[in-house]
Amino acid sequence: MSDAAQPTAAEVRAAAEAVKAALDRHLDAVERRSGEDDPAVYAAFNELAAAAEAYDELLYDAYDEVTPFEIPGDDSLPAYAGPDEPSALSVLIRRDYAVAEPQRLLAQAQRVADLDPDVPDLAPGSHRPGGGAGIVGGSVHAALGVLFGEYEPDEIASRHKEFGLEEGDSTLWVAALDDLAEPGEWLSAPFDQADPQRVVCRFDVSAVFDEELDDLDDDGLDDVVLGVAEDDGMLGVVSDDDDIEVVDDLDDEAETDGAGGAGGAGAPGGRKGPGAPR
Known part of the structure; x- marks a missing residue:
């Protein structure tokens, strides 16, 4: 400055x-x-x-000085001000995608169009025969219309990679209503009346949360080793400073076999040695 x-x-x-x-x-x-x-x-x-x-x-x-404290900004919803016992609710969902592979998107949409004889041929300049053979062409806009018209949003979310899409952030809000809206009442502006103070609960998905977890792992788990006790399934935490005794299960099995026991790998209670497939 x-x-x-x-x-x-x-x-x-x-x-x-x-x-x-x-x-x-x-x-x-x-x-x-x-x-x-x-x-x-x-x-x-x-x-x-x-x-x-x-x-x-x-x-x-x-x-050129800074304060020694930081107050987080307002990135959360305001306090709930809706009815205690909602008689109706509104579910608002937003999912963002990047078109990572346009050619895959076009191919998948064309495959859907080819299987639907009722889809008209809307691709500009297309002279191919068949119902939906030319609806997609090279238009990402048309391809999106075909896929989202054919599949439910949840199915697209679970199969987004197949359609050449890459997930961004997503959120789901459940908001309380006083009364259910009349049919067609809000269709012209479906998201304009969303009131954050009436949100009962929300669920967010974002890569930023994964980054925060990675930071926690880097900060707090660098000197910790996790081990699972095979017999009782208990999870133990072992620090780097503890002495760890390694027991060779193969030697134990050999001794058992030599004594006439039935403790082979296929017998009840038999153990597999370190590194053996489970």
């Missing part, structure tokens, strides 16, 4: 005072809350987060 655009000391001080005031309002809202999901606490938290973020940016721009 240039010197002319840098915030003044007074602006940084004002931002710090705003954080102090937001802290007071947040604590006051917490002390006066009416329940776990009090909207006043939720609003005060968001104000505090915004004030802290503004102060952090100004502090860095003016002095």
Whole structure:
């Protein structure tokens, strides 16, 4: 940032005072809350987060310093404000896909069209005989229409790789309604009336969650080895500092066989040696 655009000391001080005031309002809202999901606490938290973020940016721009704390932003749903006993519900689903392999998508759609004699030939410039022989052609737009018209969304989700698609983020919201809408009432704008405060539950799928789990694994499980006790199925955690005694099961079996026992690999209770297929 240039010197002319840098915030003044007074602006940084004002931002710090705003954080102090937001802290007071947040604590006051917490002390006066009416329940776990009090909207006043939720609003005060968001104000505090915004004030802290503004102060952090100004502090860095003016002095190249950062704050020692971080308040998470508002990336969750607001407190539930719908009926306790919903008489109707609305399920909203969003699934994102990338068209990773257009040729595979076109081939799969054309295969569906070829098997449907009722599909008209809509491909521009196509003169091929047959009902749906030319509906797809080289149009990804037409191919998507064919596939999503033939298969249920859940089936496409489970078979997306077959159709040349790559999964992105997805979410499912279950929202409470006072009454079921009249037939055709919201079809012109199906998602405009979604109210986050009426969401009973939601389920999100995103690669970012996998990355967070990988980070946890890297941070907390580097020096831990997991082992399974074969006899009782119990899962044990063994640290690198523990002494581990390796028992050669093949030697045990040889001794048992020599004594006339029936402990072979095919007998009840028989064990397979290390590395043997189970």
